[in-house]
Amino acid sequence: MSDPQASLESFRHFREKMNAAIQAAGNLTINRFFALDARAYDAGALDAKTKELMGLAASMVLRCDDCITYHLIRAREEGVTDEEMFEAFSVALVVGGSIVIPHLRRAVATLEGLPAA
Amino acid sequence: MSDPQASLESFRHFREKMNAAIQAAGNLTINRFFALDARAYDAGALDAKTKELMGLAASMVLRCDDCITYHLIRAREEGVTDEEMFEAFSVALVVGGSIVIPHLRRAVATLEGLPAA
Amino acid sequence: MSDPQASLESFRHFREKMNAAIQAAGNLTINRFFALDARAYDAGALDAKTKELMGLAASMVLRCDDCITYHLIRAREEGVTDEEMFEAFSVALVVGGSIVIPHLRRAVATLEGLPAA
Amino acid sequence: MSDPQASLESFRHFREKMNAAIQAAGNLTINRFFALDARAYDAGALDAKTKELMGLAASMVLRCDDCITYHLIRAREEGVTDEEMFEAFSVALVVGGSIVIPHLRRAVATLEGLPAA
Amino acid sequence: MSDPQASLESFRHFREKMNAAIQAAGNLTINRFFALDARAYDAGALDAKTKELMGLAASMVLRCDDCITYHLIRAREEGVTDEEMFEAFSVALVVGGSIVIPHLRRAVATLEGLPAA
């Protein structure tokens, strides 16, 4: 946790390496699920920013650190500001309770490693 | 499940009656939490519609039918259309998997009892 | 939910009937687990009241209505007052967040059907 | 819960009706997920019986009654006997703990409404 | 995991640093939630020891390692002995099942780094 940018780089590296290994295994159901997951956040009736914020809130209440990191990266790419991020955090905290707090701490540490909106 | 509007009326009645009983019990922590919960979805850096959609997605992946019903009602009040609702459902379904489906079925039944956007 | 005492009677009846059916099936692992579960709340280094309150808090954050009902009955038998119950509820609510609320409402309705402490 | 066969019929009816309503809504991600879900249990490297037992165990530890009912029906169609069902239940009970018990009771009640293996 | 006391010191340092960063962000809902969380375990109708044991059991069944560490520290400060800790662990294990075991292992390692009761 000492270097947010190194953590982000390590996260990205492991994620890409293992996604490639999973895809190479050739299980059709898994590969189709990955394709579905990639498209689920595309803009449609709802814009990409709103969908990333939903993905972020869902990831926080389910307490999935890697999912949170991914949606923080994507939400920032969609222009979500720090103030908006903390409002999204606040909704997840109220819905999910104090067990969300350890993940919130790590999310804020991750946010420090991302470029400003 | 046979009459969505009767189900909604029953939900609202039980919710209000028990909220009153809880508040009357006078536990300060609980009453403050309820106040916090009520304010968490107020417009701020994010608008109320976005927050309700986040609350809806979080409720679906956590598989809380009453929470889903509440956020469906509120999201509809904020003007969320059927198409937008189904996109929110699709994000929750991909994040939470097939165990979300029974709650999705009940959500769609509830939606049939709500006024159009 | 209209008659808490009838709900409690129905809960007890179904619970006893199905526990008997499960035991009769003769699966050794299941039957041993049931025996372990029954003894886990016996007084030891911690008294039965404390253990029932722990079981109640755990059941609320895991959002298991039948488990909550069972521990409400047992906690009341151990002399837990309404004020103590609501303090236990408040801990569960802060730990587990707003998704605990629907279960809290049903817990308070169940409490109304139990004899006073 | 008084009539397992009527409960099963009601489950099937609501499931089919709402699945049709969901499909008719035309959300591509949701419809593709449903197709993926339907194929996930097809025989492949593992036979259908093994996959249904995995789906059953996963549904029990996640405490999804409708999912459990569905996999009980399918597992029985694949020839799973009562004794095998209870062994599957025992694995889920040990993995998921006593909060699985209320779902186990309802699973056993459902099993009583299914034809013998 | 090789040095329980170093792990505890690292946990405390990260916790305090990030709590300060969260508070400095100035989100009112989050800051109020933190205040509520801090007060939820104060002695009231139930004493602090009982509340910490409830918080510990809830944290174990929800499988939140940081929450477990926090409540182990606080429970020990309230005089909870090793024997009482293991009884609390046993309730959480029976309620939450074998998936609690990895967290139990880490809890016991943490306990070795705490002063005796």
Next chain:
Amino acid sequence: MSDPQASLESFRHFREKMNAAIQAAGNLTINRFFALDARAYDAGALDAKTKELMGLAASMVLRCDDCITYHLIRAREEGVTDEEMFEAFSVALVVGGSIVIPHLRRAVATLEGLPAA
């Protein structure tokens, strides 16, 4: 994550060390639960391979990395091939959704450290 075999060795070492510490504490309920857990996967009406696959699927949807590692080791010992493993993963992924993916990545990394079937 850089060396799967070193990770496996570290996992085994910590697991055995802490299991011994837990058993030495002498809590009867905990020790009986561990005995029950050890026997739950013994061949009976269902064979050991099927039970390990159920344990693996349950561990993945509950997102317990240590549990997944344990069942991967045991499933491999029972002769489960890579292709069968990925089919088990696919069932868990569809049931549990995209939040299973980070655990799937780590599972595939672990699998690389195990001997071939």
